[in-house]
Structures are given as C-alpha cells and as structure tokens.
Amino acid sequence: MRVWAWFSWLFGLVLLSGCRGEAISVTLLPTLTPRPTMTATATWTPVPPTSTPTPTATITSTPTATATAMAFAPRARTTATVPLPRLEPESLSGAGSGWQVASLTAIDGQATWALLAEPATEAWRLMIGDVDQPFQRDVTPPSTWRQTRRLPAWLPVDTQRMFLYLGGATVAVTQNRGQTWHVELLPMPPEAEGLMPDWGIWAKDASTGRVALLVSLEGGMQHDYAALFVREPSGVWHLAFSPYENPDSPLNLFASTGLAMYGRTLWVTKENGAAAGAVWVASHDLGRTWQSHVIQIEDTGDAPCPTSAPQLWNEAQGILVATCFDWTTAQPHAYLLRWVSGQVRWQPLPEGATNVRFWRVDQGYAWRAAGDAGITARLWLTDDGGLSWQERSLPPDADEVELAPNGVGFAWPALEPDGLGMYWVTRDGWRTYESRAVRLPEGR
16 A cells, blocks of 8 residues: 555545545646657567465355445547657566566466566566466567566456556557567557656456556545556557546546456446545446445444455446455455445455455455465455355465466465565465476576
C-alpha cells in the first residue's frame, strides 16, 4: 500500500462523505510542461540464444442489500498520439544467482511465459518455455523501448500473444511468441504530455478480443488520476476515459488495484484507506462513465476495506476480494464478494488468505502469502464458489501462486535485493511440489 494510505483517515470525510452515492470532488492538477520526445523503431526480431489435502470447515455466505451506486455524465472525448521518448540503453547483466521470478504462468497448462528480474541491477528478461524448462528462450524486446526502470506490466493473452506496458505511451506487442515485436503508442490525453507514467493494470475480454490498460498518470493523498485505454481486435487503441475531462468521476478516487472487463462492463478495485466498507467502481459503457459501489460488511464496523482481484463472468456477474482491517486485533480479514445482477453476497476467506483466482464461477483457489514474524504461505481450493475450501500443501516461503485447471502450477518468493533465485512447480494441484533454481540459457 502506498505511503499516503497511512494518512488517508485524515481526509476520508472530506472527499468521500461516507462514499454512499455522493459525488466525489477531486481537484484537477495543473498541466506540466511537455518534455522533448523522439520516435521509436517500429519492429524488432530477437536473436535466439546459441502432501495430503486437509479439508477446512464449510463457510456460509451472507447476503446484503443492493450496493450503492451513482452515475456521472460523460463529456466529449479527444485523442492524441504522443511521440515516444527514449531511455539510454541500460546495461543488462547475464545469467547468475541474482535472477529471480517476478511472474510465471503456464497458459495452457504446458507452454510458459516468465518474467525474470535482477533487483540489484534493475534488469529484467521475458522468457518462454514449458513446465519442465520455463526459461528456454529469451524473447525480451529492446531495452531502448523502455520508458521506466520499473518492471513492465504484462498481459499474456495466450501462448502466442503478449502485451508489455513499458511506461510512457509505449506498449510492446508480439503475436508470434516473441519471434518479432512491434511498438503501439497509446493515445495519451494532451494534458499528460509532460508526465512519464510507469505503472499500469491490464485486463482482457475473451468474449470480444478486446484488451484494456489502466495507466496511473498522477496521484495525491486521496485521488489517483488514471487514463483508460481500450484496444480493439483490429489493433486500434482508444482513449476510453480521461481523468482531466472527468475530474469528478469516482474512477479518480483512491489508487486502483485491479481491472476486469467483459463486453462493455469494466470493474476497477480500489485501495480505499478512508471510507467505511468495500469500495469499487464500475462502468457499463466501456469506460466512458463510472459508478461507485459501496458494500458494508457485517462485523467489520467502520473499517475501510480495500478491494482487489476483480473477475467478471458476464456483464451481470463477478467476484472481488475485500480485505478489512480489524482494529481490535490489528489483523486483516478478507472476504469474497460475489455480485449477481446488483445483489452481493459475501463470505469470509480461509484464515489469512487475501488472494483469490477463479477459473470458473465455482472453481478456483485462494492463498496467503508468506510474511514477517514467521507467517508461512498457505493454499486452499474450492469447487463450490467459495462456500467451502480444501487446504493443499504450499511452500512456506511462497509469495505468488499460479495454478491451471489441469493441476499444473508455479509458486515463487517475493522479489528481494538478496532474494533466492528459486521457484516451485506442481503437476497435481499442490498435493506435491518440487523446488527448482532459476537457470537461464547458456550465453545469456
């Protein structure tokens, strides 16, 4: 959670007024002077390198009333193409013990995409492979395309297509598993030309082929100005939402933590360090207008509940996670919120779990990441929509977990300057697993 979240309780009453359907006033920040820019090279071709389950108790869901919502009228939109500034090429060191897993997924349960990082040098690599050897080939796009030293936000669409947000207005795209790459420029709002954003959140919609990218432009104590871009299957990008044209939109409230899309419906979850209850925002016109939703969860009092991990099954049904801080025990308690046609049901997640991913409406998994003070990682599976959970084995130091429906999965520890270059793999849904060292191909 960002630094301003620690002070957010001072400003909650001023900005949100309980966050129950009232319009939120956000001060428009001044436009900055643009920096000089240059144009990027369009294409590039990389050179290839020479235990036993333990069931838990059943948890019963509790319905609530319809969520509070308020709509905001759209304003006229404009688009602008922003030329691409360059960074000086960075020096990327070769393979070694410093490489750690930042993200790792098996799209079809076999073919893999992997994002590796070397925290000491701020270097990163995009790798492809399979479950047995996830890091067979380096398909990293040119470092001169990068607009930030930050790790890229990635969107592995399938085994062939990958999107990487490299900061600024730059998106790197491959449609042939990294054999070639090209740059696509986001139509940034004119007011953002002097800024250099470096953080974004992706979503994909399998029903239409669209992808969406929410880019944080500038933020403050209780607001986060973000632009929403939508890419059509034809490859054309649209500026779906500009915070400068819509300063009173609830999308500008708090920092965003997750994005989901189905059809013309989008959800954005929020950090929420001030308002009582769980807060997120939704759009039903592909991002032009947004409505705020607030859910009061019983037994949490007036605790603010940041939301995360949104997923949409259709335009009227989805899930998200609300994590409420218990002031009496100084511990977070997470709840799975299920939205069906405007009605919400919630149920507590297993003890300590704050992360959830579902493959289908009723099947998915939740986990608790390893932490300080001896907190070890734990994993649970459900096949009834979260009403009951079955615990599986998980490496105690795991921070992130990926699991495919066929039982193939990965886990890895958090990135640390002196972290271990290792990860874990399972083929039976985390009944058993094995540990492996991160090894890059020879010559990299």
